[in-house]
Amino acid sequence: MEVIVSPSLLSADFLRLGKDVEMVNASRADWFHLDIMDGVFVPNISYGLPVTAQIKKAARKPLDVHLMIVRPERYIEDFRKAGADILTVHYEACVHLHRTIQQIKAAGMKAGVALNPHTPVGLLEDIIGEIDVVLLMSVNPGFGGQSFIEHTVEKVKKLKRLVASAGANTLVEIDGGVNFETGRRLVEAGADALVAGSFVFNSPDPAGRIEGLKKL
Numbered sequence: 707m708e709v710i711v712s713p714s715l716l717s718a719d720f721l722r723l724g725k726d727v728e729m730v731n732a733s734r735a736d737w738f739h740l741d742i743m744d745g746v747f748v749p750n751i752s753y754g755l756p757v758t759a760q761i762k763k764a765a766r767k768p769l770d771v772h773l774m775i776v777r778p779e780r781y782i783e784d785f786r787k788a789g790a791d792i793l794t795v796h797y798e799a800c801v802h803l804h805r806t807i808q809q810i811k812a813a814g815m816k817a818g819v820a821l822n823p824h825t826p827v828g829l830l831e832d833i834i835g836e837i838d839v840v841l842l843m844s845v846n847p848g849f850g851g852q853s854f855i856e857h858t859v860e861k862v863k864k865l866k867r868l869v870a871s872a873g874a875n876t877l878v879e880i881d882g883g884v885n886f887e888t889g890r891r892l893v894e895a896g897a898d899a900l901v902a903g904s905f906v907f908n909s910p911d912p913a914g915r916i917e918g919l920k921k922l
Contacts, residue, residue, distance in 0.1 A: 709893050711910075711919045712737035712770045712879070714903030715761065716752055719797075726907065727764045733793045733913040734920045737770040737792070739881070739901045742785075747799050747848045755781075762789025770839075770901075772820060772881070775799065779806045786813040794818030794841050796823055802914050807836050807883040818879070822847060823855050827865040835874045839899070840865060844892075845882030856881025859895050866896035886918055893922045 713735050714751065718726040729736060730912045740758055745751040762769060768791035771783070778795040778803075792808055793815045802807045810817040818839035819830065824847060830840065844863055845852035862878055869876045877898035880892050889900050900922075 707898070708882060709889075709922055710736040710741040710877070710879070710899035711916050712899055712901045713902050713906045713916060714739040714881070715743060716741040717903035717907040719907070723761075723766060726912075727761060728915075729885055729912055731764070732738060733859055735767065735916045737768045737899075738765050739770045739772060739781065739903075740777060740790075742771060742773050742810075743847075747776045747796065748774045755784055758785065758788040758790065765789075768792060770794070770808040770818075772818070773799075775819075780814055781807060782806070782815075783811050786815055789864045790815055792816040792818055794820050794839060796820045797829065798822055798824070804833050804836065807833065810838075820847075820881075823857070828860060830865075831868060831872075832869055834872045834876055837874075837876050839877045839879050840869075841879045841881055841901075843882055844880050844884070844888075847882075852883060853881070854885075854888045858882075859891050861898050862892055862895040865869055884901075887922070890922045 710720045722789040743750045743752040765828050770792045771790040772794045793810045807817045816838035820841040844858035878900040880897050881901035884900045885905045909915045
């Protein structure tokens with residue numbers, strides 16, 4: 707299976723967001739990655755429901771929405787209405803993670819769980835079969851353009867073993883510091899999906915960068 711590429715619009719040019727959405731539509735990208743930050747769970751604020759809804763109007767590919775917010779269960783229905791196709795919440799932000807996963811699925815979306823760099827994948831052992839996507843953070847969440855955390859490669863291997871041992875169909879997605887070199891090693895380790903922000907949007911040929919990631 708070809709790797710799934712999910713360009714992160716956090717690194718797009720917000721003065722020409724519509725043009726960047728059209729670039730992703732026309733590219734070989736599979737998903738749009740939307741980082742929603744509240745300034746509490748992470749030390750940054752990005753965009754929220756109105757921008758998500760506007761992107762949905764123009765997007766011709768699924769919205770891969772990553773909630774970096776406290777108490778994300780409050781907003782599940784709101785993000786469904788805004789157009790999220792995959793809704794990912796952080797393990798560290800959910801008191802009742804299993805319930806939250808069930809609420810996301812009941813709303814008709816795929817359910818994702820994100821893990822910060824310090825969070826072991828083994829903590830998902832009891833619910834891995836319920837999760838559609840596990841998003842491993844390969845940088846500390848909150849800002850784009852950070853350096854890749856090398857331990858993530860081994861973490862991918864551990865997670866793939868956990869998924870296989872459970873007989874689950876969970877996809878393994880990586881977010882942070884992804885480029886051709888780190889992306890190749892992540893795919894070799896078993897990653898199914900790569901999120902790339904500044905590597906794509908800071909390039910003079912963003913569609914070419916997406917194409918290159920698809921070929922890893």
